Amino acid sequence: DIQMTQSPSFVSASVGDRVTITCRASQDVGNWLAWYQQKPGKAPKLLIYATSSLQSGVPSRFSGSGYGTDFTLTISSLQSEDFATYYCQQANSFPLTFGGGTKVEI
Amino acid sequence: EAQLEESGGGMVQPGGSLRLSCRASGFTFSNSAMSWVRQAPGKGPEWVSSISGIFTHTYYADSVNGRFTISRDNSQNTLHLQINNLRAEDTAMYYCANQPRFTSGYYDFESWGQGTLVTVSS
Numbered sequence: 001d002i003q004m005t006q007s008p009s010f011v012s013a014s015v016g017d018r019v020t021i022t023c024r025a026s027q028d029v030g031n032w033l034a035w036y037q038q039k040p041g042k043a044p045k046l047l048i049y050a051t052s053s054l055q056s057g058v059p060s061r062f063s064g065s066g067y068g069t070d071f072t073l074t075i076s077s078l079q080s081e082d083f084a085t086y087y088c089q090q091a092n093s094f095p096l097t098f099g100g101g102t103k104v105e106i
Numbered sequence: 107e108a109q110l111e112e113s114g115g116g117m118v119q120p121g122g123s124l125r126l127s128c129r130a131s132g133f134t135f136s137n138s139a140m141s142w143v144r145q146a147p148g149k150g151p152e153w154v155s156s157i158s159g160i161f162t163h164t165y166y167a168d169s170v171n172g173r174f175t176i177s178r179d180n181s182q183n184t185l186h187l188q189i190n191n192l193r194a195e196d197t198a199m200y201y202c203a204n205q206p207r208f209t210s211g212y213y214d215f216e217s218w219g220q221g222t223l224v225t226v227s228s
Contacts, residue, residue, distance in 0.1 A: 094156070
């Protein structure tokens with residue numbers, strides 16, 4: 001199974017900050033990497049697929065990069081509605097696996 | 107816009123069974139692969155099972171293989187998950203999600219339902 005490791009687990013940030021979250025895969029997943037945002041009591045929401053493709057309706061302050069085993073999600077200027085938990089997911093092969101999550105909090 | 111609505115969750119004793127359903131609308135259901143993803147309280151999401159669109163190939167996590175069965179009724183735009191021999195560790199919110207890029211070999215989850223809660227307790 002492909003293990004996904006996110007860092008950091010927690011980010012303390014303020015509105016307007018630039019936030020970067022890292023995801024590392026235990027083996028090469030090419031560009032088959034997705035990012036999700038989850039708010040309390042809600043389902044995860046797809047933000048980015050194929051490493052850097054922005055899902056329809058997602059603000060352009062979100063961006064993704066990377067290839068192979070190392071990936072990054074960047075929020076260029078944090079907004080109040082961005083305080084949430086973020087998960088990466090390898091979309092390359094079964095079993096599909098998620099990272100442990102990064103909680104972005106004030 | 108894809109809409110997904112799960113149902114069928116509840117509280118059940120260890121060893122019991124449940125059948126979860128997911129009603130889909132807003133997209134061509136028969137062409138889309140579908141999945142179940144669960145999330146235990148305070149934990150991250152965990153993929154459970156997927157089913158392809160046309161040929162209905164099925165895939166399972168090791169933790170549920172042999173106990174869970176995924177199926178679909180394309181005439182009713184509905185996805186099902188039969189869960190048997192439930193264990194305490196199966197307690198979770200169960201979400202259905204569609205996978206529109208599945209035939210391209212890309213297995214992300216585009217749209218999610220609101221979830222249905224399964225609680226296994228004696």
